[in-house]
Amino acid sequence: xxxxxxxxxxxxxxxxxxxxxxxxxxxxxxxxxxxxxxxxxxxxxxxxxxxxxxxxxxxxxxxxxxxxxxxxxxxxxxxxxxxxxxxxxxxxxxxxxxxxxxxxxxxxxxxxxxxxxxxxxxxxxxxxxxxxxxxxxxxxxxx
Amino acid sequence: xxxxxxxxxxxxxxxxxxxxxxxxxxxxxxxxxxxxxxxxxxxxxxxxxxxxxxxxxxxxxxxxxxxxxxxxxxxxxxxxxxxxxxxxxxxxxxxxxxxxxxxxxxxxxxxxxxxxxxxxxxxxxxxxxxxxxxxxxxxxxxxxxxxxxxxxxxxxxxxxxxxxxxxxxxxxxxxxxxxxxxxxxxxxxxxxxxxxxxxxxxxxxxxxxxxxxxxxxxxxxxxxxxxxxxxxxxxxxxxxxxxxxxxxxxxxxxxxxxxxxxxxxxxxxxxxxxxxxxxxxxxxxxxxxxxxxxxxxxxxxxxxxxxxxxxxxxxxxxxxxxxxxxxxxxxxxxxxxxxxxxxxxxxxxxxxxxxxxxxxxxxxxxxxxxxxxxxxxxxxxxxxxxxxxxxxxxxxxxxxxxxxxxxxxxxxxxxxxxx
Numbered sequence: 001x002x003x004x005x006x007x008x009x010x011x012x013x014x015x016x017x018x019x020x021x022x023x024x025x026x027x028x029x030x031x032x033x034x035x036x037x038x039x040x041x042x043x044x045x046x047x048x049x050x051x052x053x054x055x056x057x058x059x060x061x062x063x064x065x066x067x068x069x070x071x072x073x074x075x076x077x078x079x080x081x082x083x084x085x086x087x088x089x090x091x092x093x094x095x096x097x098x099x100x101x102x103x104x105x106x107x108x109x110x111x112x113x114x115x116x117x118x119x120x121x122x123x124x125x126x127x128x129x130x131x132x133x134x135x136x137x138x139x140x141x142x143x
Numbered sequence: 144x145x146x147x148x149x150x151x152x153x154x155x156x157x158x159x160x161x162x163x164x165x166x167x168x169x170x171x172x173x174x175x176x177x178x179x180x181x182x183x184x185x186x187x188x189x190x191x192x193x194x195x196x197x198x199x200x201x202x203x204x205x206x207x208x209x210x211x212x213x214x215x216x217x218x219x220x221x222x223x224x225x226x227x228x229x230x231x232x233x234x235x236x237x238x239x240x241x242x243x244x245x246x247x248x249x250x251x252x253x254x255x256x257x258x259x260x261x262x263x264x265x266x267x268x269x270x271x272x273x274x275x276x277x278x279x280x281x282x283x284x285x286x287x288x289x290x291x292x293x294x295x296x297x298x299x300x301x302x303x304x305x306x307x308x309x310x311x312x313x314x315x316x317x318x319x320x321x322x323x324x325x326x327x328x329x330x331x332x333x334x335x336x337x338x339x340x341x342x343x344x345x346x347x348x349x350x351x352x353x354x355x356x357x358x359x360x361x362x363x364x365x366x367x368x369x370x371x372x373x374x375x376x377x378x379x380x381x382x383x384x385x386x387x388x389x390x391x392x393x394x395x396x397x398x399x400x401x402x403x404x405x406x407x408x409x410x411x412x413x414x415x416x417x418x419x420x421x422x423x424x425x426x427x428x429x430x431x432x433x434x435x436x437x438x439x440x441x442x443x444x445x446x447x448x449x450x451x452x453x454x455x456x457x458x459x460x461x462x463x464x465x466x467x468x469x470x471x472x473x474x475x476x477x478x479x480x481x482x483x484x485x486x487x488x489x490x491x492x493x494x495x496x497x498x499x500x501x502x503x504x505x506x507x508x509x510x511x512x513x514x515x516x517x518x519x520x521x522x523x524x525x526x527x528x529x530x531x532x533x534x535x536x537x538x539x540x541x542x543x544x545x546x547x548x549x550x551x552x553x554x555x556x557x558x559x560x561x562x
Contacts, residue, residue: 004354010361036350037375039343041424106339106422112346119357 003030004119013126013134016143021059022126028052029118035111042096042107049093049114056086063133070140072133081129088117165238165254171208171247173201182254211244218242221257325518329445332452332515333390339418340386344379351375389414393441403440405479406431409470411440412447420451420468423459427451428540429470434479436554442522446531449515450483450550457487457548467540467547474556478529481552486545489535498533529554 004026011026012019028051035044060082067075092114095105105113159166159179167178173192185195193201200222207218223237238254245251351372358364393415409431420427436443451468458466464486471482490498499520523531529552536549 004357004361005363007361007363010363033350033354036343036346039421041422043424106342108343108346108422112349115350116353119353123357123360 003033011126013130015134015137018063018130021055021062022122022130024055025059025118025122025126028055029115029122032111032115032118036108036115040107040111045096045107045111045114046093048111049089052114052118053086053089056082056089060085063130066137066142067133070136072136074129074132078129078133081125085121085125092117163256165252165256167252167254169208169250169252171211171250173205173208176248207240207242208250211242211250213244213246216244321514321517325514328514329448329518330394332448333393333415336416336419336448337386337390339422341383342418344382347379348376351379393444395441400438401440402435402437405434405436405472405481408436408440408443409447412444412451415444416448416451416455420455423455423466425455425458425466425468427468427470430472431470431481432472432474432479434474434556436479436527436556438527438554442526446519446522446552447483449519453515454483454485454487454548458485461487465543467545469538469540475553477556478553479556481554482549483552484536484538484547484549486540486547489546490533490548492535495533495535499531523552523554527554 006023006026011022013022028048031051032048035048038044040048060079064075064079064082066072067078072078092110095110096107098105162179163181165179165182165185167182168176169192170176175190175192175195192204196204203220203222207220210218219239219241221237221239237257239257240255241253243251243253355364355368355372358368389411393411409429413427417427454468458468467486469482469484471484473480499516520531523529531550531552533548533550535546537544537546538549539545
């Protein structure tokens with residue numbers, strides 16, 4: 001498995017501090033991909049989900065603080081997307097702990113879903129929704 | 144005929160002829176000189192009394208004769224003897240005897256036969272006869288009853304035989320159903336195993352493809368990426384295909400018993416189930432003797448998977464501990480002993496005796512059919528002529544002590560190859 005490398009041209013939104021945090025996300029996705037190739041166990045996946053949650057907390061609060069400070073008009077739908085991300089993480093975490101054996105997903109299955117969700121988040125949210133606030137932040141002097 | 148000097152009238156003659164009293168004339172030398180008709184039948188061809196009467200009796204008789212003389216002409220005595228000593232069945236008769244001496248060549252003997260039974264004897268005899276006839280009657284009755292009972296018994300036996308045949312057939316049918324169920328149960332278990340084993344390669348393929356698309360879309364895809372990803376996908380497909388081979392081999396119906404290595408059997412077993420153990424952080428420690436067994440290997444694999452799966456089900460209900468399964472084996476008296484133990488705490492004591500019964504399960508609400516251990520016992524004991532039992536044990540592993548269940552399987556060795 002080849003890792004996902006940062007490509008400034010296609011991935012950067014043009015704001016250094018946000019890009020750096022997005023690079024963090026890419027690192028976690030790479031860690032996840034490595035884990036899947038090594039046949040992830042529950043004990044491997046839970047810390048990775050926690051890293052995603054931790055990432056979401058600091059990254060989303062960074063973004064949302066800026067939205068509030070500059071009265072970003074699309075703040076509410078964007079914040080909703082953030083909430084969905086967190087909800088998905090908690091959902092996946094819960095699937096590992098299902099009481100009922102046949103409902104319980106195997107760790108690698110959860111990892112696969114997590115991977116799919118993370119890359120589609122990267123493609124759609126970072127390259128979509130995030131680009132929409134760039135001009136507002138740049139206008140307010142955020143680099 | 145008797146001397147008419149003594150008896151002179153016709154009436155007496157007639158009496159002498161018809162009486163059952165024996166009247167005869169002897170000499171002092173015991174020669175029989177004359178006799179009446181009654182004595183005639185005993186006399187036959189003999190002329191000496193000694194030839195007629197047994198020795199003991201003749202001596203008594205002779206003593207009396209010797210005592211006779213002109214001065215002592217009359218002697219009465221009682222004796223019992225048989226007048227026909229050659230007839231062994233002849234019963235000695237008691238005679239009241241009167242002897243009258245006339246001269247040495249003229250001694251008249253009158254022997255009056257007495258009924259040989261006394262009155263008491265006769266009474267006893269008749270009551271005995273009576274008893275016998277009663278007994279006979281009773282015996283006849285009993286015989287009839289016995290015959291009746293024998294008939295009943297025979298009918299009962301016939302019924303019983305039919306019932307036994309029916310029951311055996313029913314049982315056979317039941318066994319077939321159980322075999323079928325067990326096949327289905329292990330099928331279900333196996334499908335679950337396949338699902339688990341396929342999960343990882345499928346996830347790798349899926350994430351590889353996803354990663355490739357991602358890179359393509361974000362323009363970070365290079366030749367090397369395509370090459371490595373394709374290799375990864377290929378390897379995973381190989382893995383999927385191998386899994387099918389293992390399971391196909393397991394489900395292949397082999398009817399002929401064969402020799403196989405116990406180590407291989409465990410390897411095959413673990414290839415079928417390992418994913419579910421690794422995914423649940425269960426460590427399997429094994430030390431297996433390199434010996435050859437004879438039988439149907441797939442059946443033994445079924446037994447091992449049953450025991451391992453049971454251990455796994457128990458272990459995953461227990462959190463926060465090392466999950467261990469330890470497989471041991473050793474040789475003892477032409478047998479291989481295989482021990483499979485876990486550290487899941489053991490089998491509750493109240494069900495320990497029932498776990499090998501068919502349809503006994505503690506997992507009604509999940510996946511238990513109660514077939515696995517029953518089948519295992521059948522396979523080990525009926526098909527492989529071995530033994531299987533379960534107990535709770537304490538054991539230590541790497542300086543830690545644990546409690547759990549232990550399954551002990553003993554199998555006879557294939558002597559030819561292990562000598």
